[in-house]
Amino acid sequence: MATENETEYRILRSAEEVFYRHGYDGAKMQDIADGASINKALLHYYFRSKERLFDAVFSAAVERLVPPLFLTLGSEKPLTQKIREFVDTYFDTVLEHPFLPGFVVHEMHRNPDRFRKTIASGNLLDLEGLQAALDEGTSRGEFRQTDAMQFLLNLLSLSAFPFIAARAMQAISALGEEEYRRTLDERRALVPVWMEDILKPCTLS
Amino acid sequence: MATENETEYRILRSAEEVFYRHGYDGAKMQDIADGASINKALLHYYFRSKERLFDAVFSAAVERLVPPLFLTLGSEKPLTQKIREFVDTYFDTVLEHPFLPGFVVHEMHRNPDRFRKTIASGNLLDLEGLQAALDEGTSRGEFRQTDAMQFLLNLLSLSAFPFIAARAMQAISALGEEEYRRTLDERRALVPVWMEDILKPCTLS
DNA sequence: ATGATGTTTAACCGAAAAGTTAAACTTTTC
DNA sequence: GAAAAGTTTAACTTTTCGGTTAAACATCAT
Known part of the structure; x- marks a missing residue:
């Protein structure tokens, strides 16, 4: 682990922000990537799909x-x-x-x-x-x-x-x-x- | 008016159901059309766009x-x-x-x-x-x-x-x-x- | 009947957004 | 230091979905 999963942390924070504000349907993966200062492919590298990323955020929210x-x-x-x-x-x-x-x-x-x-x-x-x-x-x-x-x-x-x-x-x-x-x-x-x-x-x- | 805007009524009812349940972003025009038993083109014939249809539903709701x-x-x-x-x-x-x-x-x-x-x-x-x-x-x-x-x-x-x-x-x-x-x-x-x-x-x- | 107006459909288009690929770069491990 | 494992990127493919088109069908006044 190079960056000691700091990237994953940034992704989750960004995803949180976007999902909280726009909900699942209104959220765009590109926006989440932008918010974490990475690109879409890396996003999918960490969390296979929008669905999975959302699950992580939602569980944490609950x-x-x-x-x-x-x-x-x-x-x-x-x-x-x-x-x-x-x-x-x-x-x-x-x-x-x-x-x-x-x-x-x-x-x-x-x-x-x-x-x-x-x-x-x-x-x-x-x-x-x-x-x-x-x-x-x-x-x-x-x-x-x-x-x-x-x-x-x-x-x-x-x-x-x-x-x-x-x-x-x-x-x-x-x-x-x-x-x-x-x-x-x-x-x-x-x-x-x-x-x-x-x-x-x-x-x- | 042949069918005495019964179609429009059906559209609005269907749109209400779908929008209420899924919100604007989650709603699909196809679903609304299906719910009204018509096809998408007719939907756009009655309400130019998703935006306008939504406005009608939202205004009525408010x-x-x-x-x-x-x-x-x-x-x-x-x-x-x-x-x-x-x-x-x-x-x-x-x-x-x-x-x-x-x-x-x-x-x-x-x-x-x-x-x-x-x-x-x-x-x-x-x-x-x-x-x-x-x-x-x-x-x-x-x-x-x-x-x-x-x-x-x-x-x-x-x-x-x-x-x-x-x-x-x-x-x-x-x-x-x-x-x-x-x-x-x-x-x-x-x-x-x-x-x-x-x-x-x-x-x- | 016929043409005008209104209604309905199937097939298509284009943009946006999810997801993939393959290659380059970094770090770790031996 | 070289191979392996992990990380990052740009460019591409696919899917979904809103919206359009053109043609068929219906209704009705004259």
């Missing part, structure tokens, strides 16, 4: 996005703390890779089976465990009756959607890039509060 | 999705009622066209300007008006201090994300199509409640 979810929510800490930790790590990764959630969601939509295969390393999210934690809080009078799936959907919705729909929201609201970014930053502190509000027993106002 | 948002939120009713109405109409349209939100979000991401042009019939969302309504509730002691943009993001997040990420959530949770659908149905009643919980003044528990 790997980057999903484990925090599983790990934080699977731990044995109090639920409110899990929420905070999840939002924090999620915002960290996504502020660094703003197109990541949209990319994964879109490609999953395009081809659900690929994802199943990528993720099906045995470990699905432990919904039952989450439900148990929720029920326990309910019986202690701390939480209202809450379905685990709905809880999870709320957490992900409030965290992910503003990134996925960033462009749309900017257009709809006439907010600039910078202003919108600030709005997103603020949510890091707000989402956990909202999630807890949603969990609290209903106050009959 | 038209289907956005006005409810603007209208309900722009009305003069109490905010909590606006929320209920919005969620209700939103769920009606989206349960009928589950791929609509994902499609719009993705294509907007691909080309933000097109959307600006499609929607820029002068009417952007009246964020100031929404903020005024929120502030008024705050001063009456009914709501906590709330930023209009955050409010809007929450409403859309909780409503739209579960549809956009349907495939991903199903894979992650091992829920079947039908079960997930039921979960979504339940949210129609739940989202307004949550939105109100998030608005209420903070209870210092």
